[in-house]
Amino acid sequence: MMFNSNHVDIDILSTRAYNLRWATLPKGVIPLTAADPDFPVAPPIQKALKEYIDGGYLSYGPAEGLPQFKDAVARDYKIKNKVAYDSNCILPVDSAAFGIYLCCKALLKPGDEVIIFDPVDFLFKYSAEKVSAKTIAYQTPQKNDAFDFNELSSLINSKTKMICLCNPLNPTGKVFTREELLTLAEVVAKHKDIIVLSDEIWSDIIFNPNTFNAFANIGHVFDQTITVTGYSKSYGLAGLRIGSVLCPNEMIYNQVFESSLHQSTVHGTNVLGQIAATAALNDAQHWLSSFVAHLHKMRDLAVQKLNEMPGVSCKHPEGCYVLFPDITQTAYTATELHENLLEKARVAVVPGLPKWFGSAAEGNIRLSFATSEELLTEALDRIHNFLESHK
Incomplete structure (x- = not known):
């Protein structure tokens, strides 16, 4: 399986993955932020780049x-x-x-x-x-x-x-x-x-x-x-x-x-x-098909876990690898939840603010699930534990 935790190199991501992700966050924080995969690019892409660079020009x-x-x-x-x-x-x-x-x-x-x-x-x-x-x-x-x-x-x-x-x-x-x-x-x-x-x-x-x-x-x-x-x-x-x-x-x-x-x-x-x-x-179309199959599984896992959290409601997205759960029944605004999850649960999410998604985004947060099952499960469990202890 090419999309498990063995294929996520956090050490490399921590030096290369910017835009609110691994390289911009404190060590130990799991980013579910920017819509960017945690996995290496497909082998045919790596091969093509290497061959071109090896040409020397x-x-x-x-x-x-x-x-x-x-x-x-x-x-x-x-x-x-x-x-x-x-x-x-x-x-x-x-x-x-x-x-x-x-x-x-x-x-x-x-x-x-x-x-x-x-x-x-x-x-x-x-x-x-x-x-x-x-x-x-x-x-x-x-x-x-x-x-x-x-x-x-x-x-x-x-x-x-x-x-x-x-x-x-x-x-x-x-x-x-x-x-x-x-x-x-x-x-x-x-x-x-x-x-x-x-x-x-x-x-x-x-x-x-x-x-x-x-x-x-x-x-x-x-x-x-x-x-x-x-x-x-x-x-x-x-x-x-x-x-x-x-x-x-x-x-x-x-x-x-x-x-x-x-x-x-x-x-x-x-x-x-x-x-x-x-x-x-x-x-890389075979790789892409496998990636989408993995994402489908991660979507279902994440939606189930989010709907088990107090005050959270999440629909199944039909496409994309982001979730947009409603958090209006929690004790927090989107900004407050974002800040608390980052500080206390060590998980980074994107708050549903007008500057990112428009006025209708208020009362939601956005999470990316383009990662391994192990990392996604750990991040969602951290969020769940935080919400359970801060009802």
């Missing part, structure tokens, strides 16, 4: 990205999602996060309005506001219930230029059904000047019986859809900063490419990230 890559990477992305989306992207309209970027910002920079003007789901990861709001657009919150159901996109349509006006979709939805783990996406597509099709920016970085992390549907393959809105994805969640490549922007046509691609500054070498996407992601897409 780390030269400039092409401004528009390595052809083999762009081809691998297009092939992967066609096989998994039945979407035929032209590889010439795929731009490598140094993370999905930057891809989101880049699309906002390329397509929005000051005063434009952007509809953003609430709760959702903060990057949509951050990126839109960085280019002086106005964000409009669409309050979404908290319990994986069906979404009412007719309500969303009431938020659209002449200033609306973008709708930001995160599917699966971080932090709740909601996976949108095809029927829900069709309804959204019908709304979008009535407004030809609106772009849907679809963040699909979690699209590989889907738990049966749920299925993922790429928005570009829904209805007749391909030309109004830009897909952003990355390879950190599925393959553990966060440190290589690699993602991609999949554009529907040459016109939009050119706008995004011009905004990227890649052509001037002021900015660019590192070659090693593209080499690693190409190997991941071409040669």
